[in-house]
Structures are given as structure tokens and as C-alpha cells.
Amino acid sequence: MKLRPWLFGRRCGAWLLVLAVLVLVAKHQLTQPLWDEPEVVVELGGTYEDLSRNSSVTVTSPIRGHITYGIPKADARLRFVDPQFGFITPAARFFTLGYNDNVIYSLRMSPQIEPLLIDDALKVVLDLQDQWRAKGWVAKGLRNNPTIVDTPEWRAYLRKGILAGITYWQADDKYQVMLVLARFEDYRNPTEERYLITLALAKPWTPFDDIEDMYDEPSHFPAPQPN
Structure with a gap:
């Protein structure tokens, strides 16, 4: 008992x-902390083996001896690896890596899962610019492509959907980034203003220091300049 x-x-x-x-x-x-999210860890000049070992998402492999492209097999954020200039993006659905033989030489992505409302899109863009600024990246080509800011003038400029907001940033002579924010016609949300962000990164391809003072025809739709 x-x-x-x-x-x-x-x-x-x-x-x-x-x-x-x-x-x-x-x-x-x-x-779960942020770093447990699925991510693709990219080092420009690194190999596919480095990419596979460090990433938590599988990326399609290169074809040896050719210039090809790799695509992550799941939504994932980018962790760009560099001792000084590294940065992190939100998760992306569109994400491609450029391979030269077995070496990563470029990337192009849209750091979002779907087209975003203007408040959310600007939040992503401003966070990326803040990361670059804090890590020592320098904005380039400011006469024609000023950095994007959250002002009524910038919102009105983007809302027209005629031209995109484009900003360029450079990390010494190692990397160059082009960041584009543009209005996007989203068929799933036809009554809403949706926006698409595009980020391209590679070794510097535009010599801004050489061409900044050269004459160029002014745009009919200039981006808002800082006050």
C-alpha cells in the first residue's frame, strides 16, 4: 500500500x-538569436568550398573552368565577410553569386522576401547604409546619386516610379556596392505602393574618383540632394 x-x-x-x-x-x-537565421556567408575571392562550409543554406555549385552563377536553395540572409567591411542583410529570396571557375567574384540580391511597403523598404536601405558608414565604406558619385534618406522629398521621388533611387558605396579599393530602391508593380497587392531593393557587389567597377568632375548631362528627374 x-x-x-x-x-x-x-x-x-x-x-x-x-x-x-x-x-x-x-x-x-x-x-532564437538573429545569427541562427539561415544565411549565406560570402567572402569575395573565397572558394565555393569556403561558402559551403560556412553557410547554413546549400548553394548550387560552380562549373569548373567557367563563369557561372550559384543560387541558394532557400531564403537566406547575406553575411558578407571581411575583417573591416563586413555587413549583414535581411533574408532574401532573389540571391545570385557569380563564380569564376571556383572563386566567388560578385553577388546580386534583393534583401527582402517580397515587395515591401515604403516604410519597410526605407528601413532596410537606411540600415544597410548605416552599416557601411560605420564600417568605413564611403558614398560615391554623390552629385548624381546622393545617399537615400527618409524625407518627404525622397518619398515623392520614389513614388513617381519614373527613376529609381541609386546609391554607390566603396570600401577602399576592395569592393563597390550599388544599392537600388525602386517602385514595383506587385500584382498581388495592386492597390498598394510596393518597392524592390537590389544590391550588387563586386570589386570596384566604376572609377568615381576619375569621373566625378567630368561633365555629364543633368538628369531631367534629379534625385533629392541633401540640404
């Missing part, structure tokens, strides 16, 4: 322990 209550107590204690473990697991899942 004394054994049954003792067994019941032990079983009850075991179930309580299991329940406590499940609660801790659930809490852990709900509070």
Missing part, C-alpha cells in the same frame, strides 16, 4: 521534469 503513492510521486515528478524541459525548448525556439 505504501509503494503505490511512492511510484505515483516518482511518475508525477518525471512528467513535471519533461514538461519543464519542453517549456525551456519552446522558450529557446521563440528567442
